[in-house]
Amino acid sequence: MDIYNEEMLNDFIAENPLRFSEKRLSLVRRDFYEHKRGTVSDEFVDYVLWAEKSPARHEHFGDFLLPIIRDNSWSSILEVGCGETVLLSEYLYQELGNSVKITAMDQCEMQCDTSGIKIMNHKFTGTEDLTEYDAVIAQEPCDAAELIIKTCTEQNIPYCVILCGVPHARSSGVLDDDVYAWYAYLLSTYANSQFTIWHNGRFSSGCIYSEHGFDRKYFQGT
Ligand SMILES: C[S@@+](CC[C@H](N)C(=O)[O-])C[C@H]1O[C@@H](n2cnc3c(N)ncnc32)[C@H](O)[C@@H]1O
Numbered sequence: 001m002d003i004y005n006e007e008m009l010n011d012f013i014a015e016n017p018l019r020f021s022e023k024r025l026s027l028v029r030r031d032f033y034e035h036k037r038g039t040v041s042d043e044f045v046d047y048v049l050w051a052e053k054s055p056a057r058h059e060h061f062g063d064f065l066l067p068i069i070r071d072n073s074w075s076s077i078l079e080v081g082c083g084e085t086v087l088l089s090e091y092l093y094q095e096l097g098n099s100v101k102i103t104a105m106d107q108c109e110m111q112c113d114t115s116g117i118k119i120m121n122h123k124f125t126g127t128e129d130l131t132e133y134d135a136v137i138a139q140e141p142c143d144a145a146e147l148i149i150k151t152c153t154e155q156n157i158p159y160c161v162i163l164c165g166v167p168h169a170r171s172s173g174v175l176d177d178d179v180y181a182w183y184a185y186l187l188s189t190y191a192n193s194q195f196t197i198w199h200n201g202r203f204s205s206g207c208i209y210s211e212h213g214f215d216r217k218y219f220q221g222t
Contacts, residue, residue, distance in 0.1 A: 003051045004035060012047050018056065019085050019111070020046075039166055042140060045203050054201040058088040061139050061162060061200075066095055068218050072158075074134035076101045080124050080148050081141030086112040088139055093117050103133070126151045133157060135213055140164045140205070146171050146186060149208060153190050158213025162198050163206035179206070 002008075009032050013025055020028070024043045031044035042057070049056055055063065069077065069092070079089045082104040089104035093116050096102075104112065107123035126147045130136060135158040138148050145161055145168060152159035167182035169175045176182040183206040187195045190208075196219045198207035207219075 001052050003048050004032065005051075008051050009047070012050055017050060018046055018087060021084065045200075048202055049200070052202060056087070057200055058091050058139065061137075062088055062091040062095070064218070065092065065137060065160070068160075068214060069096065069100060069135075072134065072213060074100060076133050077103070078130065078133040078136045079104045080106075080136060080138045081144050082106050082110065084108050084110055086110050086114075086117065086119070088137070089117050090114050124148065124151075130155045130157045135159065138162070143168050145208075149186060149190050149193060152210065153192060156212075158210045160207065160209040160214045163208060165203070165205040183208070 009028070012028065016025070020043060027041040027043040028047045031040040032047070046056055077092070077100055079102065082089050083106060086104045089102050090112065092100070093102050093114050098116055101118065102116070103118040103120055104110065105120040105122050105124060107121070110119055110121065112119055124144050124147060128151065130151060136148055136152050137159070138144065138161045140162055141148060142164055145163055148159060148161055150171065163179075163183060163186075165179060167176040167179050170182070170185060176185060183195060186208055187193055192211045193208050194211050194214075194216060196207050196209075197204050
């Protein structure tokens with residue numbers, strides 16, 4: 001499969017399966033033509049997964065989450081940093097329907113036509129009362145990652161966060177030189193956290209989760 005095939009890129013842009021804005025499509029084009037860069041955008045990862053006919057990032061994480069949500073009989077989930085197209089929450093809602101109340105939060109403008117999802121246009125600050133949620137999930141929430149882990153740890157709420165493939169500043173403001181130093185810092189700082197490398201079929205990054213709710217057994221084969 002040659003992912004650097006212009007016809008394939010043009011098909012992706014024409015079909016636009018993930019409803020990317022023009023700005024996000026331009027990131028796919030940038031990484032397509034400058035693919036010697038060490039780090040690529042999430043949008044380019046999404047393009048590659050689409051080109052290879054693999055599940056999209058949100059489908060991969062969603063399929064992992066569904067049995068956990070069902071096994072735990074969770075009825076209220078918060079997604080932080082859902083992004084402008086709210087894909088993960090929409091996917092979970094399509095599968096779970098109204099059996100679970102899904103709240104999708106982001107500081108950016110969101111487009112979501114699924115009326116069953118509660119949209120919160122809000123910057124997560126760590127001062128939120130999370131006790132109404134059975135669990136908090138996040139897929140590459142950038143700067144919010146540590147805040148989510150810290151707040152959930154303090155309030156004893158199960159969480160599972162797929163971390164970005166680049167480091168984000170610690171709560172102290174320190175920015176680690178490489179992503180593995182950031183992952184190690186998070187794992188050692190938050191007492192009940194567990195860590196695994198998350199493989200989405202093509203790319204990998206870190207995944208940090210609470211030891212309650214997201215039991216280790218679910219991560220076999222990720
Ligand atoms: C890299 S994007 C990931 C979006 C989506 N989860 C995905 O995987 O495609 C990170 C998202 O986290 C959001 N975000 C970062 N910090 C946040 C905060 N403190 N509160 C809410 N959203 C935040 C950004 O606005 C952005 O939409």
